[in-house]
Amino acid sequence: MKITKAIIPAAGLGTRVLPASKAVPKEMLNIVDKPAIQYLVEEAAASGITDILIITNRGKNVIEDHFDYAFELEANLKGKKGKESLYESVRKSAQLANVYFLRQKETKGLGHAVLTAKTFVGNDPFAILYGDDIIINNDYPVTKQLIDVFDKYGKCVTGVKECTKEQVMKYCSLDVTPIENNVMRCNRIIEKPNENEIYSMYATLGRNVLTPEVFDFIEKTEPSPKTGEIYLTDALNMLASEGNLFALDFVGRRYDMGDKLGILQANCEVALSHPEIGESFKNYLKELVKTF
Ligand code: UTP
Numbered sequence: 001m002k003i004t005k006a007i008i009p010a011a012g013l014g015t016r017v018l019p020a021s022k023a024v025p026k027e028m029l030n031i032v033d034k035p036a037i038q039y040l041v042e043e044a045a046a047s048g049i050t051d052i053l054i055i056t057n058r059g060k061n062v063i064e065d066h067f068d069y070a071f072e073l074e075a076n077l078k079g080k081k082g083k084e085s086l087y088e089s090v091r092k093s094a095q096l097a098n099v100y101f102l103r104q105k106e107t108k109g110l111g112h113a114v115l116t117a118k119t120f121v122g123n124d125p126f127a128i129l130y131g132d133d134i135i136i137n138n139d140y141p142v143t144k145q146l147i148d149v150f151d152k153y154g155k156c157v158t159g160v161k162e163c164t165k166e167q168v169m170k171y172c173s174l175d176v177t178p179i180e181n182n183v184m185r186c187n188r189i190i191e192k193p194n195e196n197e198i199y200s201m202y203a204t205l206g207r208n209v210l211t212p213e214v215f216d217f218i219e220k221t222e223p224s225p226k227t228g229e230i231y232l233t234d235a236l237n238m239l240a241s242e243g244n245l246f247a248l249d250f251v252g253r254r255y256d257m258g259d260k261l262g263i264l265q266a267n268c269e270v271a272l273s274h275p276e277i278g279e280s281f282k283n284y285l286k287e288l289v290k291t292f
Contacts, residue, residue: 003125003147003209006049008040009113010131011057011104016258025060026258027131031266032274036257037063038093039136040129045096047144049127053100053120055113067099109229115218125150125211128232133206134266135159137252145250146209149183155246156214156239158186159207161254168193168203172233174247175199182249186240191224191233202247204233205254214239 014021020029027037037054044052056063070090077087100120104113114128127143135142146157160174173193176184189204190197217235224231239245253269256262271281 001125002048003127003150004048004050005053005121005124006044006051006127006129006143007053007055007114007117007120008037008129008131009055009104009110010037010060010063011055011107011113012132012258013107014132014258017260017263023059025056025063027060028062028066029257029263031134031255031257032270032277035066036134036266037131038066039134040131041067041093041096041099043135043141043143044127044129046141047127047147049097049143051098051100053102053117054131055102055104055116057104057107064101067094067096069094108223109227109231111218111221111230111232111235114232115215115230118212118215121212121215123212125209128208128210130206132256132258134255134257135206135250135252136255136270140251142207142250142252143209146207146248149246149248150209153179153183153246156211156244157209157246157248158189158204158236159250160202160247161205161249162201163203163205165195165198165201168198168201169195171203171205173197173199174202174204176202176247179246182251184247184249185243186236186245186247189233189237189240189245191231192226202249204236207250208236210239211244213244
């Protein structure tokens with residue numbers, strides 16, 4: 001079955017990037033010349049997704065505006081000499097896919113955010129792209145990489161990378177058995193493990209392709225006694241225990257837009273390969289390093 005739906009949970013509080021995210025959602029922080037969330041919508045569209053539900057909360061209305069037409073601005077740019085590409089770029093964000101919005105009324109964790117999408121998803125398999133995880137692979141988008149594994153094996157797929165011990169303890173850890181190339185079976189997965197609970201250095205980083213069965217598992221998931229959040233990882237662990245979760249060590253550069261260093265890395269690397277400013281930015285950096 002062709003996967004055409006995706007959800008982007010973007011209702012987190014963004015505390016790690018305060019005060020930048022106080023009035024501007026972290027998903028709207030820019031990477032060179034586009035807000036982070038546009039990279040996600042572009043990745044989904046390039047992976048064959050036609051319908052995207054973005055899960056927001058109070059104070060994130062600007063995300064809706066970004067994927068809408070901006071009549072005044074467009075009227076101002078349209079037909080003006082030298083402004084054609086600006087006009088096109090402003091129009092483009094409203095035409096990438098059918099984008100829908102839903103509010104997570106309480107910030108009760110990623111699992112809870114995903115559960116709000118149950119009606120939107122219906123009976124179809126779907127993709128999840130975490131609102132603050134930007135993964136760049138212009139030739140083979142990461143969501144498409146996961147969809148291809150789902151199509152080949154008929155199992156849910158979580159996108160993973162090997163991480164540092166500190167990251168694994170902050171994210172999650174997977175117990176895996178190799179299948180072929182960069183595909184593995186996931187036997188167990190644990191959220192925010194203590195040092196002695198780490199299964200491997202593989203952690204889920206921002207992408208999943210799942211079946212609607214996951215909603216039954218989220219509904220059975222108790223909030224974490226430590227944080228009070230409902231973890232998606234707990235529901236993924238239930239899928240794993242049924243033999244229905246694979247892991248893909250995806251190919252792509254991943255940036256954590258919920259983290260100060262991640263934001264700078266994303267901007268720096270995207271700027272270096274940007275057609276308009278790449279060369280001059282490279283020269284600027286070369287001069288800059290001489291002064292340190
Ligand atoms: P994070 O834990 O990275 O986001 O969640 P956060 O809560 O914004 O981060 P900090 O710790 O406060 O800085 C991963 C993804 O899940 C979404 C976030 O928006 C992010 O894209 N999320 C998280 C929700 O949509 N709802 C939630 O209740 C929690």
